[in-house]
Amino acid sequence: MTTDLNRTASATRQVGSTAVAKVLVMGVTGVAGIVTSRLIIEHYGVDAFAQYGLLTALSSLLPFADLGIAAVLINVVASSANARTDPEVRRTITSALRILLVSASVIAGVSLLIGALGLWPTLLGDGLVPGDGSRAATLSMVVFALALPLAVGQRLLVASGQAAKATVISGLGSPIVLGVVALAVALTWSIGPYVAVVSYAANAVVAVVCLVVAARMLSPQVVAAAKDVPRLRSVRGVSVIHVAGPMLVQMVALPIAMQTDRLLLSHLAPTAELAQYNFGAQMFGLINATVGAAGVALWPIYARARANDQVRSPLRPxxxxxxxxxxxxxLLWLVLPIATEVVTQGKITLTWPLVASFVLFVTFQALKFPSGMYMTDARGLRFQVLPILLMVPLNLALSWLLIAPLGAAGPVLGSTVAVLLCQVLPNAWYVRRDLGRRRLAAAAQLP
Known part of the structure; x- marks a missing residue:
């Protein structure tokens, strides 16, 4: 009983500290983001702000860029009895770096090709500022690609139970963007179309800091693994397909299902609707970010429990x-009118259907997190593939149909329904059956 209480207390501390850290970081990044948005709108215009939201969302369309290797890293490191000396951990980090270098090269190459062919306006729609918008899109994706291998550091911190530390470091991004934009405004630099590039560069700085901290924490594993990267013949990697495979399928499908709202609005609605969506997503994204950070902290907890044949239910979380x-x-709904007036100076107005849809969306997103973190073994990841694949046509169809009658609220409500039907309910069914199976197996081992 004492051991169970200690495990529960430890898990609560990890999740709680991560949530508190995220709330504090959210305060800093929220203020920085609001001031940045006001500077962009006031000095560069609503069109520049709309493009900023559109381009920064491109990375959300590419979470599959790590090819599912994050799941392998977190599971292996979290399950290790001594991650600083475990040779499996070192080989896994080496494999991760090799895979991410290949992925980064492909993304950068494709982005440059799209830019050279002038295809960005075709892909991104009218939300892209003519001329500079295409160059900004290319630069954003190249910077994103160059920073991709560095993201190993954030995964290693989460796997080591240091999600709170990774969260605090991530808070550096928004103040960096604000500093650069404020400096540009003071010096009258015309960087309006390129603010998204600044955002991607700030994220790269965050990734570097996380990697340095993780390398020190797991010393000498990260440095040794990096040295092994070019030794393809003498240092073999690890098999990742059993976990990375189903994770990759999800990471390809989820962005299509969940992150295409801006693209649909850019093609099917006026720019004003896209600007409304951007501002609403920015505000309610603070809640999603907090819940997400706390939810990811559960991942290594459930991974360690599986490695030790312990049964932990995600029902209470x-x-x-x-x-x-x-x-x-x-609460955000109550204060949103004031925030909207302060930030946009009346240039953007959020309708009650849009705000209500966002409230429902963040609630169902939160409900899916604990079960999703519980289902991070190969069996659980495989189960999630089919519902998420079904969510793609469902969400796209609902969003497409609802934009005409509801405007910016349409794709948000469509995403909400898709999350409920294809993630919350199927995950709950799986978890209930899996807990029963694990409890029977644990009871069978008792003397």
């Missing part, structure tokens, strides 16, 4: 996550 997200969403 699910109720807590959903309740907290709903409460924060309603």
């Amino acid at each position: 699910t109720l807590v996550f959903g309740g907290v997200a709903l409460g924060l969403g309603l």
Whole structure:
């Protein structure tokens, strides 16, 4: 009983500290983001702000860029008895770096090709500023690609139970962007179309800091693994397909299902609707970011429990996550009119259907997190593939149909329904059956 209480207390501390860290970081990044948005709108215009949201969302369309290797890293490091000396951990980091270098090269090459062929306006729609918008899109994707291998550091911190530390470091990004934009405004630099590039560069700085901290924490594993990267013949990697495979399928499907709202609005609605969506997503994204950071902290906890044949149910965390997200969403709804007036100076107005849709969206997103972190073994990841694949046509169809009658609220409501039907409910069914199976197996081992 004492051991169970200690494990619960430890898990609560990890998740709680990560949530608190995210709230504090959210305060800093939220203020920085609001001031940055006001500077962009006031000095560069609503069109520049709309493009900024459109281009920064491109990375959300490419979470599959790591080819599912993050799942392998977190599971292996979290399950290791001594990650600083475990040869499996070193080989896994080496494999991760090799895979990410290949992925980064492909993304950078394709982005340059799209830019050279002038295809960005065709792909991104009218939300892209003519001329400079295409160059900004190319530069954004190249910077994103160059920073991709560095993201190993953030995964290693999460796997080591240091999600709170990774969260705090991530808070550096928004103040960096604000500093650069404020400097540009003071010096009258015309960087309006290129603010998204600044955002990607700031994320690269965050990745470097995380990698340095993780390398020190796991010394000498990260440095040794990096030296092994070019030794393809003498240093073999590890097999990752059993975990990375289903994870990759999800990472390809989820962005199509969940992150195409801006693209649909850019093609099917006026720029004003896209600007409304961008601002609403920015505000409610603070809640999603907090819940997401706390949710990821559960991943290594469930991975260690599986490695030690312990049964941990995600039911209580699910109720807590959903309740907290709903409460924060309603609270934000109350203060949103003031925030909208202060930030946009009346240039952007959010309708009640749009705000209500965002409240529902963040609530259902929160409900899915604990079960999703529980289902991070190969069996659980495989189960999630089919529902997420079904979510792609469902969400696209709903969003497409709802834009005409509801405007910017349409794709948000469509995404909400898709999350409920294809993630929250299927995950709950799987977890219930899997907990029963694990409990029977644990009871069978008792003397």
